[in-house]
Amino acid sequence: MTTFTKAWWKEEVIYQIYPRSFKDSTGDGIGDLRGIISKLDYITDLGVDIIWLSPIYQSPNDDNGYDISDYYSIHPEFGTMADFDELLAGLHKRGMRLIMDVVFNHSSDEHKWFEVSRSSKDNEYRDYYFWRKGKEGAPPNNWKSFFGGSAWEYDERTEEYYLHLFTKRQPDLNWENPAVRKSIYEILRFWLDKGIDGFRMDVIPLISKRLEFEDSPYEALNDTIEHIYSNGPKVHQYINEMYEKVLQDYDIMTVGEGPGISKEVGLAYVGHDRGELNMIFHLDHMFLGHGPLGKFDPVDYSWKDIKRLFQEWDTAMGESGWISIFLDNHDFPRLVSRFGNDKEYHIESAKLLALMILTLRGTPCIYQGSELGMTNVCFDYIAEYRDVETINYHKEFIDRGLTTGQFLKLVHEHGRDNARTPMQWNSSDHAGFSKGQPWINVNPNYITINAAEVLADTDSIFYFYKEMLLYRKSHKTLIYGSYEELVQPSENLFAYKREDADHEFLIIMNHSDTIVHFDIDVRDFSLEIQNISNKMSQVLLPWEARMYLRN
């Protein structure tokens, strides 16, 4: 059965905070650290353990903080280092932990390293980045940025191009240069010595480049990401060095974010004996539905694909690796809008998805607002969108002769701002997020979907999360037990078994708007959790989810 090594980061649950959109304490419309501090009791009440803070460092905000201009300081719009220390102490006092988001594949173009680097061909920071000559007046190769357009930007001052896999204001750092790595390790130590509990490492598989910089032969962006940008020749050498030089000295957790990490290479990042990372956020299920040109070029997929991926990943990790389980974050649509039904079965499907992320094998990661059932937003005007990805792709669409109306339809479903509208605290102005005009409009459904509502209703999505979080804590089978999908005739039924020497659980979920029969013998089991009251034994109502425990 199971011989997993035990670890706190397998047993605890992560809650991701996107600080810009969580709670504003000053009235400037931007969420901040004191806002988070004011909500610590709320977070404690929910019952999560580890807070992942999206970046709070100094940044020109071209990509909302994923473009860092000073890794050692807090952006004034979020507060001060004293506020940070207070937040960390507040979390620790309540028995929670804090992990920081570190972005080391690239910096901001306003980082002093880059400012010096671009100033001449010959300076001590030139090799902190990738500078190359063009090819007959064109960029060095055909690489495309994740956010549209070429991944190379020409800089007139030195008449060379620099590489940026994201926006042109996010130049890629050159890990080949030992001085870059040393600088990064010092930054990691600075934050660890403050007493934080770990890191979420942004786009970690991209840090080692294929230095030949050959053209990508692939048409689909996702293939280029997997085979050309990610998993470069020295990626494991670098991560292992970071582990040996810094990480291993601390009792922390590390989770690598991994576009391009396939199940075939996943274990190399997280195998227990590798000396690299504790777990990864692989994006296979999140990239389902992305066509050749990415998210704004959608293709169909079904629950069959999702179920297959979860089984394949579990098998690939086996007893020696670990992943995080999540269905949304600040880069993707809201889980209830994407994987549930945010209209007729809003509450039912939100609860079903909660049961799913808290019972699959891996460390669950809950994104802020999921516990309220927050949904995608459909802004009427492109001017209401803030995300650089949406803005850049809008330009590309117009250049290709499409209309803003056509593009907006895609953004409503796939845009990242769906997840970035302010947290809905109550039904007062601006959803109680801020006294001033928020940096991005609130979702108009805050009048009915908000924290005050769910806290006042013991049958709400919030209390379902709370119940499940408590349940998971006291049933280690749901953490370490084996995982096995129980294949059902209906594609929309997702059923699996979690088992160890002590217990056997069955989780059965109907991911559809119709009634479905299931074909699993539950006579020796008792029903532990159910999201809808329904007494029929072998029949699940639309979006019904059940968890059984063998007697």
Ligand code: ISL
């Ligand atoms: O959302 C995506 C693009 O549509 C993903 O491909 C995303 O860019 C990828 O997962 C990397 O995301 C991370 O790095 C980006 C940053 O914009 C994202 O917010 C971050 O999560 C660059 O730092």
